[in-house]
Amino acid sequence: MTEPDREATADARPDGYVPTDHSLLRRFRRGSQDAATELYLRYAHRLRALVRAHCSPALARRLDADDIVQSVFGRFFRRVIHGDYDVPPGEELWGLFLVIALNKIRAEEAFHRAGKRDVRVTADEPPEDLPAPHAED
Numbered sequence: 001m002t003e004p005d006r007e008a009t010a011d012a013r014p015d016g017y018v019p020t021d022h023s024l025l026r027r028f029r030r031g032s033q034d035a036a037t038e039l040y041l042r043y044a045h046r047l048r049a050l051v052r053a054h055c056s057p058a059l060a061r062r063l064d065a066d067d068i069v070q071s072v073f074g075r076f077f078r079r080v081i082h083g084d085y086d087v088p089p090g091e092e093l094w095g096l097f098l099v100i101a102l103n104k105i106r107a108e109e110a111f112h113r114a115g116k117r118d119v120r121v122t123a124d125e126p127p128e129d130l131p132a133p134h135a136e137d
Contacts, residue, residue, distance in 0.1 A: 021093045028080060036077060043097050044069055050098065054105050059112055068108065072100045 019027075019038065027035035051065040076097065079085045087093050 020089070021087045021091065022089045025080060025085075025087055025093075028077070039093070040073055043094065044073070046094070047072060047097055047101055050101055051105060054102065056109060059105075059109055062112055063108060068101065068104050071104055072097060075100055075104075 019035075021039070021042075024035040024039050028039070047069045048065050051068045052060070055063070055065065055068075076085065076093075085096060087096070
C-alpha cells in the first residue's frame with residue numbers, strides 16, 4: 001500500500017506535523033470542516049487518477065472524473081457521520097476510497113448502458129430505429 005499524498009497537509013503546518021487519517025476522522029466527527037478538507041486534499045488527486053484510468057472512454061465522454069470523485073467523498077462523509085466508516089489507528093483510508101470509487105464507476109457504467117442511455121448506442125452510432133443522417137449534395 002502506498003502512502004497518501006501528504007505534501008498538501010504537511011506544507012500547511014509550520015512544524016511539519018502530518019495528522020493521521022484516524023485523527024482527521026475523529027476531528028471531522030467532532031465537526032471540523034478543516035479535517036474534511038485535509039482528507040479531500042490528501043486523496044482527491046489519487047482518486048481522480050484512479051477514475052480516469054478505470055472509466056471506459058464512452059463513460060468519460062458523459063461524466064467528468066471530478067463528478068465521481070465528488071460523489072465518492074459525499075458518500076464517504078455521509079457514512080462517517082452515521083458511524084458506518086472508521087479507520088483503525090495507524091491505517092489509512094485509501095483502500096476504502098478505492099472500493100467506493102470502483103463501485104461508483106461500475107454503477108455509472110451500468111446506468112449509462114441501460115436502455116435509451118446506452119453509451120454504446122448514443123455515443124458511437126444512431127439508434128437502429130432512426131434513419132442515419134444523409135449527407136447533403
